Amino acid sequence: MKIWRDAGLTYIQYSNIAARVVREALRAELRADAAKRDISHVQFTPWVNGKPKPRKKQESDS
């Protein structure tokens, strides 16, 4: 049941992957609309001691 948890995923990642699969399974005319909800540009920079710390590039899926 909780294989994804053992694989180190959080529920958020798990449900997002599930959502993506569902979107890809849609019919072509509906898929174009749903694909717009599958876009994200947010980038993250961790800060340590008041200075931004550069990090390797984000993995695309979360």
Place this chain on the structure above:
Amino acid sequence: MMQRTQLLLPLAMEATVLAQQQRGMATLKMISMRLKSVKNIQKITQSMKMVSAAKYARAERDLKAARPYGVGAQQFFEKTEIQADEKAEPKKLLIAVTSDRGLCGAVHTGVARLIRGELAQDEANTKVFCVGDKSRAILSRLYGKNILMVANEVGRLPPTFLDASKIANEVLQAGYDYTEGKIVYNRFKSVVSYQCSTLPIYSGATVEKSEKLAVYDSLDSDVVKSYLEFSLASLIFYTMKEGACSEQSSRMTAMDNASKNAGEMIDKLTLTFNRTRQAVITRELIEIISGAAALT
């Protein structure tokens, strides 16, 4: 000698012109240049207002759809009546929901001010997660050490659930085990008003200690953990939508005011321009008439 005076003459004239300007007697050309630039600014603010009005309409529509996410997630915390553990050392997390974009009134400053108030109370045990560059820009000056992480590229497009879940994921995996936290955001009330408010969030350990958790049937720690992760994502999604809507409405008002102010300035400048032109004409007439009078 003659040549030298000829050389000096334009210089002297320039000096007098400069002196006149310093006394506040702007020349005709300068006023018209100023007028042109203010007119351009008004054009820009007007079009920005139109753009944000369109974006606002969309944001409000989206917000209506996103509200159940927030309300549903809040219900759980209300029903279980979770209280933060008073005895244990609190580790607080504040999530500042703003965006990258400015020119929208006091939307971002309000969020930052609330966070500054929280930080002033308990600086040592509080970390801030900044969503949007604006809150980072305001907070990094005084409380740079308290910033845990910054998420940017927020606000150009309407927030999606994927954005929110990425942020929630980063919050969970940032390596900071908070016991309680707050999401600070702007709650949209109407086109002309928004209110800076907070939503509580708690960690799994705090939730499990709650006595009223028994109101929910068959909960094990796995379910609670999964639910809390999801509820964090939906709360962030909801607050981002609220924030985006308030931001657009506030930008609309701000740009409307800016165009109005530019309009006032244009009126004033046109008046001075016409007055100065009149004065120049009058002076030239006087010169011609007195020149003619001197000849006869």
